[in-house]
Amino acid sequence: MNLRIPGPIPVPKEILESMSRPMINHRGPEFKEILYRTTDRLKQVFETKGDVYILTASGTGAMEAAVVNTLSRGDKVLNVTVGVFGERFGEIAEVYGAQVETLAFPYGTAVDTEEVRKVLSQQPDIKAVLVTHNETSTGVTNDLEAIGKVVKGEFDKLLLVDGISSVCSLPLSADAWGCDAIATASQKGWMLPPGLAFLSFSERAWQAHAESDMPKFYFDMAQYKRYLEIGQPPYTPSISTMFALDNALDKILQEGMGSVFERHATIGRLTRDGVKGLGLSLFPDELVASDTVTAVKIPVGVDAGLLIGRVKEDHNVVIAGGQKSLSGKIFRIGHMGRTTDDEIEQTIAALAKVLPKVGFKAARVPAGG
Amino acid sequence: MNLRIPGPIPVPKEILESMSRPMINHRGPEFKEILYRTTDRLKQVFETKGDVYILTASGTGAMEAAVVNTLSRGDKVLNVTVGVFGERFGEIAEVYGAQVETLAFPYGTAVDTEEVRKVLSQQPDIKAVLVTHNETSTGVTNDLEAIGKVVKGEFDKLLLVDGISSVCSLPLSADAWGCDAIATASQKGWMLPPGLAFLSFSERAWQAHAESDMPKFYFDMAQYKRYLEIGQPPYTPSISTMFALDNALDKILQEGMGSVFERHATIGRLTRDGVKGLGLSLFPDELVASDTVTAVKIPVGVDAGLLIGRVKEDHNVVIAGGQKSLSGKIFRIGHMGRTTDDEIEQTIAALAKVLPKVGFKAARVPAGG
Numbered sequence: 001m002n003l004r005i006p007g008p009i010p011v012p013k014e015i016l017e018s019m020s021r022p023m024i025n026h027r028g029p030e031f032k033e034i035l036y037r038t039t040d041r042l043k044q045v046f047e048t049k050g051d052v053y054i055l056t057a058s059g060t061g062a063m064e065a066a067v068v069n070t071l072s073r074g075d076k077v078l079n080v081t082v083g084v085f086g087e088r089f090g091e092i093a094e095v096y097g098a099q100v101e102t103l104a105f106p107y108g109t110a111v112d113t114e115e116v117r118k119v120l121s122q123q124p125d126i127k128a129v130l131v132t133h134n135e136t137s138t139g140v141t142n143d144l145e146a147i148g149k150v151v152k153g154e155f156d157k158l159l160l161v162d163g164i165s166s167v168c169s170l171p172l173s174a175d176a177w178g179c180d181a182i183a184t185a186s187q188k189g190w191m192l193p194p195g196l197a198f199l200s201f202s203e204r205a206w207q208a209h210a211e212s213d214m215p216k217f218y219f220d221m222a223q224y225k226r227y228l229e230i231g232q233p234p235y236t237p238s239i240s241t242m243f244a245l246d247n248a249l250d251k252i253l254q255e256g257m258g259s260v261f262e263r264h265a266t267i268g269r270l271t272r273d274g275v276k277g278l279g280l281s282l283f284p285d286e287l288v289a290s291d292t293v294t295a296v297k298i299p300v301g302v303d304a305g306l307l308i309g310r311v312k313e314d315h316n317v318v319i320a321g322g323q324k325s326l327s328g329k330i331f332r333i334g335h336m337g338r339t340t341d342d343e344i345e346q347t348i349a350a351l352a353k354v355l356p357k358v359g360f361k362a363a364r365v366p367a368g369g
Numbered sequence: 370m371n372l373r374i375p376g377p378i379p380v381p382k383e384i385l386e387s388m389s390r391p392m393i394n395h396r397g398p399e400f401k402e403i404l405y406r407t408t409d410r411l412k413q414v415f416e417t418k419g420d421v422y423i424l425t426a427s428g429t430g431a432m433e434a435a436v437v438n439t440l441s442r443g444d445k446v447l448n449v450t451v452g453v454f455g456e457r458f459g460e461i462a463e464v465y466g467a468q469v470e471t472l473a474f475p476y477g478t479a480v481d482t483e484e485v486r487k488v489l490s491q492q493p494d495i496k497a498v499l500v501t502h503n504e505t506s507t508g509v510t511n512d513l514e515a516i517g518k519v520v521k522g523e524f525d526k527l528l529l530v531d532g533i534s535s536v537c538s539l540p541l542s543a544d545a546w547g548c549d550a551i552a553t554a555s556q557k558g559w560m561l562p563p564g565l566a567f568l569s570f571s572e573r574a575w576q577a578h579a580e581s582d583m584p585k586f587y588f589d590m591a592q593y594k595r596y597l598e599i600g601q602p603p604y605t606p607s608i609s610t611m612f613a614l615d616n617a618l619d620k621i622l623q624e625g626m627g628s629v630f631e632r633h634a635t636i637g638r639l640t641r642d643g644v645k646g647l648g649l650s651l652f653p654d655e656l657v658a659s660d661t662v663t664a665v666k667i668p669v670g671v672d673a674g675l676l677i678g679r680v681k682e683d684h685n686v687v688i689a690g691g692q693k694s695l696s697g698k699i700f701r702i703g704h705m706g707r708t709t710d711d712e713i714e715q716t717i718a719a720l721a722k723v724l725p726k727v728g729f730k731a732a733r734v735p736a737g738g
Binding site: 001003005008011016020021023026056057059060061064097185187193216217218235237318320 | 370372374376377378379380385386388389390391392393394395396397425426427428429430433460461464465466554556562563564583584585586587588603604605606607608609610681687689
């Protein structure tokens with residue numbers, strides 16, 4: 001099966017095999033070694049001298065951890081959103097009692113930092129900004145570096161980032177860009193099965209933690225910090241996925257982050273060129289299109305469910321539909337982690353064969369154009 | 370390695386191998402089938418006609434879920450505790466704003482239901498009772514059936530249970546015993562790696578959920594319920610551990626719960642007889658000793674760290690020490706899941722060889738006694 005959804009993605013065989021290693025004591029010396037080794041290397045990937053913690057949870061769990069560890073009830077926060085996952089970030093903050101101000105940009109567009117600057121100027125009582133680096137629901141990458149310059153550089157606010165589908169795939173520098181907490185999850189660029197989430201946590205985030213009154217237990221980073229000092233997790237972790245993480249980080253750092261980012265940029269371009277070559281339109285503006293997930297408009301006259309269903313049934317390629325209000329309007333191709341050119345070409349070929357059968361009439365592509 | 374801590378425990382090879390299966394779409398038909406099949410069979414193991422949800426978290430996460438989904442800030446709850454994990458249950462409720470009344474029994478003893486009855490009579494404003502079925506830190510099993518008769522039968526209170534090291538190992542009947550929410554985790558009797566937790570949730574728990582104002586997002590069971598209706602998890606789950614769960618449930622239900630319980634009772638007795646045969650003393654009263662974990666007193670003159678260290682180094686058997694105030698005072702042998710007689714005999718043999726080398730002078734065991 002060519003699993004081309006935006007996570008989980010196919011996991012290299014060797015990494016999958018490391019999931020089958022026999023259990024070890026999560027409070028013993030072998031685990032301690034793995035915990036320290038993986039934590040150190042996660043910091044390299046996040047480009048941070050701050051902390052990174054490993055949680056047994058999905059990415060949403062890590063988003064919740066970013067919120068409840070730094071904010072207090074009644075805190076005013078700005079949620080800058082460009083899609084479904086951005087909205088989720090705001091919902092989490094609201095559930096835990098933050099006063100959420102929303103700055104929403106239309107689906108398919110990216111954050112306009114000028115607007116962020118405007119809101120932060122007008123509302124100096126905002127304590128933190130929540131933002132999605134790469135919005136999986138719309139296939140858009142925000143310019144997090146520019147956002148960081150405004151949020152941290154100009155206004156010195158806490159910056160909490162959903163980096164779930166970006167960290168380890170797209171360039172991101174936690175410290176240099178002023179990110180205080182970045183959440184990500186194993187089933188994305190890390191080439192791993194789901195089961196673990198990672199959260200970076202800056203010195204500034206720790207200061208906020210000291211004042212935070214949002215309730216937390218399983219996701220209380222103070223416990224993670226305290227236990228990390230003795231080389232242990234606070235609660236029994238997904239040991240198998242830790243084995244796989246250890247293995248995946250070998251591969252990732254051996255390849256080098258520069259090459260990992262370049263590979264994602266290339267595969268993103270290949271995917272976009274492929275779908276455009278079929279006469280389809282990208283959902284976002286190409287300038288802000290993501291290199292980890294490509295969102296494509298469902299052409300007029302085509303039924304999204306039928307298209308996605310036949311691509312799977314006839315060609316064994318699994319692509320994703322749109323979420324919430326985008327359901328039926330877009331489909332999405334995931335290409336994070338170690339996606340090969342072949343896998344993308346197979347996906348494009350499958351679409352080429354299925355599209356005419358589900359009512360798509362391609363606009364004539366000008367010859368030699 | 371003979372991993373004899375109270376979880377994780379050694380996982381059968383075939384189940385470990387299922388952890389290496391390629392990824393699938395957690396929102397696709399294959400996963401839906403696995404989710405429904407595993408959920409149905411989990412209900413059989415819990416003996417409930419109510420709900421059971423699968424969380425990607427440790428057992429502590431499921432304990433938090435039991436609390437935050439049924440209680441409100443200011444609710445008065447009775448935490449009936451016999452050890453470290455019982456204390457944790459109360460801490461979680463307190464962190465989320467419950468008013469926690471503690472009924473603590475000494476480490477090594479079990480809950481006296483008469484005392485529970487007394488407190489519930491004296492304090493009719495108590496809304497819920499939290500209790501540990503099997504206390505991993507002291508090796509004690511509480512009589513949950515008797516507790517349920519008092520808490521539910523006589524006083525009709527919400528009953529929230531930490532069944533982490535009991536469900537699927539010790540007899541437990543969620544509905545018949547009046548349990549509204551029971552938390553457990555994959556690395557215990559289920560013969561699985563850690564990574565998943567399971568939570569049973571009664572109709573009465575749902576009524577409490579409707580009134581509950583404790584904040585929750587990742588652990589909000591309403592999301593799990595809503596998504597289960599369409600055969601999906603709300604957030605990306607630990608798919609590999611789901612594959613393994615599917616496989617383990619085949620084995621468990623094929624064997625039959627009666628046989629599973631009998632096997633645990635036999636192995637528990639074998640372990641206790643083994644340690645007593647060495648001249649060691651059980652930490653709890655034998656009448657309440659657990660069949661999933663055996664806690665043993667560290668004899669006078671023996672250093673716990675030295676004993677545990679040499680058992681591992683010289684014999685490749687990993688046993689656990691005591692937690693918190695029990696550190697240095699007890700060691701613990703885990704025997705949940707598919708523990709064999711050989712594994713226990715090997716453990717006893719290792720102890721027999723190491724004990725004299727670390728200063729243990731056995732009391733003379735009367736010949737023919």
